[in-house]
Amino acid sequence: MTVTITKQAEAYLEALAKTLEIPPARYEQAERSYKSLGKWLHRDDSTVKNYGPDVFVQGSFRLGTVIKPESDGEEYDVDCACSLTKLTKSSLSQARLKELLGEEIKAYRESKGIQKEVHEGRRCWRLEYADGAQFHMDIVPCIPNAQAQRLLLESRNLDARFADTAIAITDNELPEFYEITEDWPRSNPRGYAKWFKSRMGDAFIRRRQQVLNEMRAEGVTASVEDIPTNRVRTPLQSAIMILKRHRDIMFADDPTDKPISIVISSLAAHAYEGEDTIGLALLSILSRMENAIEHDGAKYIIRNPTDALENFADKWEDHPERAQAFFRWLAQAREDFSSAGRLVEYRRMSSVLASRMGRDITDQASDAALQPTRLGSAGLLGKATAASGTAAPSVSFADEPRTPKKPDGFA
Known part of the structure; x- marks a missing residue:
């Protein structure tokens, strides 16, 4: 199935990510x-x-x-x-x-x-x-x-x-x-944090410069080196935050089998290819998220990018229900966000995602999206959507689960 993301959905998902940020x-x-x-x-x-x-x-x-x-x-x-x-x-x-x-x-x-x-x-x-x-x-x-x-x-x-x-x-x-x-x-x-930062690539550099410009506009004297990493929010980080909340809600009654954060973060970082906006990054990551999962005929392997001998999915062998839970969550996330990505009305997006993200969060996001000046990364959004008119590039989700394979250039 092919999914397009509207510029309204881009604005909404950006607002959704903002509501999840901690002060x-x-x-x-x-x-x-x-x-x-x-x-x-x-x-x-x-x-x-x-x-x-x-x-x-x-x-x-x-x-x-x-x-x-x-x-x-x-x-x-x-x-x-x-x-x-x-x-x-x-x-x-x-x-x-x-x-x-x-x-x-x-x-x-x-x-x-x-x-x-x-x-x-x-x-x-x-x-x-x-x-x-x-x-x-x-x-x-x-x-x-x-x-x-x-x-x-x-x-x-x-x-x-x-x-x-x-x-x-x-x-x-x-x-x-x-x-x-x-x-x-x-x-x-x-080492993992260093690898993760490398996966953010140019998006991290651009966003850090944007934060610096905002600080200087407010009269703060600072250099790029003065900006704490936590002040920089790239599309990869925001996409992971959205996916983690979706995971938390879906497995609220099943904490034992819910996909662990290191698996979500690692697979998302591998799948990220420098997309400039949160919505496009989220849908693109979901479309490629299985690519860094190996299967050797007996077990699933998600290698630690800093130590290829460590398997982040090592518990899946003894608890196959956890592997099943991950793929079930991935399929649900694809369905939920591709559905929201096709919409143009913020309230409808909230209705689609309310049961998956929490009603309070989705309502806050729709309210914020209606007031775009409240969004913290409007410059990035404008850059990505100005040329697209009504939709960003399409991404595709397979109708059937793909068989995990050994990824190329894993680390």
């Missing part, structure tokens, strides 16, 4: 929180100061794809990592690393008067802030793993471009958790 103050709050913890770990009587603690944000806050919680009762999940950069896998066990950091996080909680106890997760420590803060911080203990990661990937003739920022993390469900061993779980959030 800049939330980014600033998260940044203050993890920087405050970093200062605590570097204080004179810190038990880990000499191990070179490095605290950094990861996940959706780093990628700029955080969406507002569906209700005021839900919290923002701020994912961080703390690397003790002067330690190695040969000097301690995963358990000892987690214990070292846990003791300091608990002391930090007491020093700040945080009422809720620190909670231990499988791979992290959770710091629960006051109710009014509406967020918690998950801190993953880790140590550098660049050299081992590079050797591992190069020995398999795999892409090692992002190995320099690789880390080794802890997992208390693994049998070797208490042993001193070289066999630790691997991760690379900084």
Whole structure:
């Protein structure tokens, strides 16, 4: 089936993305929180100061794809990592690393008067802030793993471009958790963020310049380097935000099987080809989203672009219902957004998407679309739609599910 997107649908989807954005103050709050913890770990009587603690944000806050919680009762999940950069896998066990950091996080909680106890997760420590803060911080203990990661990937003739920022993390469900061993779980959030930024391509550069121009128009003296990444919102990021909310609503009663964000973000980033507008990016991504899924005859594989030995779909083999849930969600998203993309009346778009995105969100979007001066990226929208008149280029969705294949140039 062929789908065209009207300029009205473009405006509406841009407004929809805006309604999902979190206030800049939330980014600033998260940044203050993890920087405050970093200062605590570097204080004179810190038990880990000499191990070179490095605290950094990861996940959706780093990628700029955080969406507002569906209700005021839900919290923002701020994912961080703390690397003790002067330690190695040969000097301690995963358990000892987690214990070292846990003791300091608990002391930090007491020093700040945080009422809720620190909670231990499988791979992290959770710091629960006051109710009014509406967020918690998950801190993953880790140590550098660049050299081992590079050797591992190069020995398999795999892409090692992002190995320099690789880390080794802890997992208390693994049998070797208490042993001193070289066999630790691997991760690379900084490398992933670098890859994700590369997928945004020129759209990131253009949007960052636009933000700079807006700041200068308001009398703010700044350079491009002064602009925080979270102030830049590309069509790829906005499309992912819309897809995540669609996923959340569809699986509200089935949280176990709902597609995980890293799968959605990775497949969307692979599928993005520099489209200038949110609507065209969204529909184009949906039309190509299976292309980065492999199937080796026995299982599905969605490779981590910074570590081709890691499979983001590894749980699908033991839980085939999760693979089925993903493809069911993808088919539904294609149907919903292609239907909205053909419309020219904002209220009708809201009616089509209300049950999939939430009535409050869709009504806000239609109200904002009727007042285009309220949209933050009108320049990008105007550029894409001025020449099209009534419709942007067509994109096609297959009538039947495609068989995943090995993608070309995956990383």
